[in-house]
Amino acid sequence: MYRFIIRRLLALVVLLLVTSFLTFGLFILTPSNPAALACGKGCTDKRIEQINHTLGLDDPFLVQYGEYMKGLAVGRDFGSGTATINCPAPCFGRSFQNGEFVYDVIKRAMPITFSIAVGAAVLWLVVGVTIGVVSALYKGRFADKTGIGLSLIGVSLPIPFTGLVLIYLVAIKYAWLPPPDSTGASLFKDGFTPWWQTFILPWIALALLYSALYARLTRANMIETMGEDFIRTARAKGLPERTVIAKHGLRAGLTPLVTIFGLDLGGLLGGTVLTEAVFSLQGLGFTAVRAVLGQDLPMILGVTLFAAFFIIFANLVVDLLYAFIDPRVRLD
Amino acid sequence: MAVSTDREPASDKAGGESQGTAIEGRSLSQIAWARIRRDKVALVSFAVILLLVLVAIGAPLLTALNGYPPNQFNTDEEGLLNINLGGVPTGWANSGISSDHWFGVEPRNGRDIFSRIVYGARISLLIALLATAVSVILGTLFGVIGGFFGGRIDTAISRVMDTLLAFPTLLFIIALTPILGDRLAVYGLPNDNRTRVAIMVGIIGFFGWPYLGRIVRGQTLSIREREYVDAARSLGASNAHLLFRQILPNLAATILVYATLIIPTNITTEAALSFLGVGVLPPTASWGRMLADSVVWFYTDPMFMVFPGVALFITVLAFNLLGDSVRDALDPRAGRG
Helix, strand or coil, X not given: CHHHXXXXXXXXXXXXXXXXXXXHHHHHHCCCCHHHHHHCCCCCHHHHHHHHHHHCCCCCHHHHHHHXXXXXXXXXXECCHHHCEEECCXXXXXXXXXXXXXXXXXXXXXXXXXXXXXXXXXXXXXXXXXXXXXXXXXXXXXXXXHHHHHHHHXXXXXXXXXXXXXXXXXXXXXXXXXXCCCCCCCHHHHCHHHHHHHHHHHHHHHHHXXXXXXXXXXXXXXXHHXXXXXXXXXHHCCCCHHHXXXXXXXXXXXXXXXXXXXXXXXXXHCCCHHXXXXXXXXXXXXXXXXXXXXXXXXXXXXXXXXXXXXXXXXXXXXHHHHHXXXXXXXXX | CCCCHHHHHHHHHHHHCCCCCCCCCCCHHHHHHHHXXXXXXXXXXXXXHHHHHHHHHXXXXXXXXXXXXXXXXXXXXXXXXXXXXXXXXXXXXXXCCCCCCCCCECCCCCCEHXXXXXXXXXXXXXXXHHHHHHHHHHHHHHHHHHHHHCHHHHHHHHHHHHHHHCCCHHHHHHHHHHHHHHHHHHCCCCCCHHHHHHHHXXXXXXXXXXXHHHHHHHHHHHHHCCHHHHHHHHCCCCHHHHHXXXXXXXXXXXXXXXXXXXXXXXXXXXXXXXXXXXXXXXCCCCHHHHHHHHHHHCCCCCHHHHHHHHHHHHHHHHHHHHHHHHHHHHCCCCCCC
């Protein structure tokens, strides 16, 4: 068990290094001159040179990459002499646009993305799994056909459209909720009511899409499981149907969902890009898009790396969890 | 999927087991075809897709019919836009819908929404289909190579696929699209919409191939061990023969199903990119871009968002339904008949 965990942790580090290297490659690709962007209008060549030096942009690519990784691990200093600014670990770099540390921006954006992703996940798990199980148990009947029809519509709903329709109907036309923005985004600072009022529409928009996916997955898994020999055995020894479903069917039928759920959640924690853009919530995805539009490379790099970390970490957690709940998995 | 038409009635009858006809062997593609022909949902979604493709191809004809090119401002048209309300269209629900403008017009500039929806279908299908082709080619190529040859090549390909799958794909596509555009401009390519479309096709297709590659690799691993491949190999068949005559034809069904299911994802991605402002360049009509434009006009002209949104929804739904039916039809484990 420990050997497996250590091996996976090493793989995680390698994967992170590869990802960061590839993401860092964006820096070489970009033809725009970051120093000119940071300097603004009316900039002299001398000043640009100076900025290039301060930002370390005149170093070779590998040196820049090494500096960046060092900054992540132990922090780093920008500039030299009296103008030195210390960026403590984990240092994801400094924004070209306003000199803010990328990690500070990430820390501000993270709770918002977290609220969206986790809230939506709870909602879609409850709705999706329920629809899936009911559909599987009543396979071919009216409930099944309705459930599957609805889920096919659900997976086809594009977030920009569902999001806009939800905002229009709920926040504008009938004004049941205040118009969406980030003002009530902190559960601890703003209290429960503003918090759920801020996030309920994003949750619904995301959950419509994901519930549909999970309903289909659950249904397929459950149908397969309920046809297995051990279910027949359980029935044959006289267990009531309710016990057969609850104790034997659900456990085996829902186990495969763990993998997909972990990866989906990990992906969303790295930035619910579209949802945040539609609802003007300033989470990680919103930050990333704004950085792209403003050509703020350190910000793009930091957020992408952060998101990659979540996905890779989710992979690890899922593997461990799976080994834990599925007795057939052997780790060595 | 090529089945001669004169055999279908026979196979239909055999499915019903009504007559005492001779038992006839049927290939999987014949069974699948018969199933699809009886699947009303599949037929309807196929018809919708066909219609969309025709609309996309015939976009210039359709706009010639109503007389409004997609990028033409109709600001001087009498009584079309309400200048006092900041250029909101007149008429029902401030949408500008009339016998001239079937889907209404955009606020402020008066561009015809029907024409833009029709041209938006062009961009949407063009990018989604080409990107799917890129994914299918790369995924099949690397999946088959990895699965067939095994060993170090397989390990290397599998590692690359794992890494790509662990990428925050959408974020990366968003970051890369404008940067690549600027970079290509340095090499002398015009930074216009055509380049942008090519970049989007390349990037979306590139990040899509590992999904297909993994499935193809797994299938190849199992097909490689089948008896008929062994038989061919023992008769001295070359690797090329095994790959192209034995393995690829048996992968066709899998590839077809997953290609159909990648298309709607790519349509959504294109719309997402354009919605976020890093997709196709204005003034090119794109459904995602139109949705983004409609946000400002929420209070006054809510119909503006309905047409691009519904167009996107119907297109994605049709491809999802068709993909689902094709998968069911090709599933050998599903009940025959």
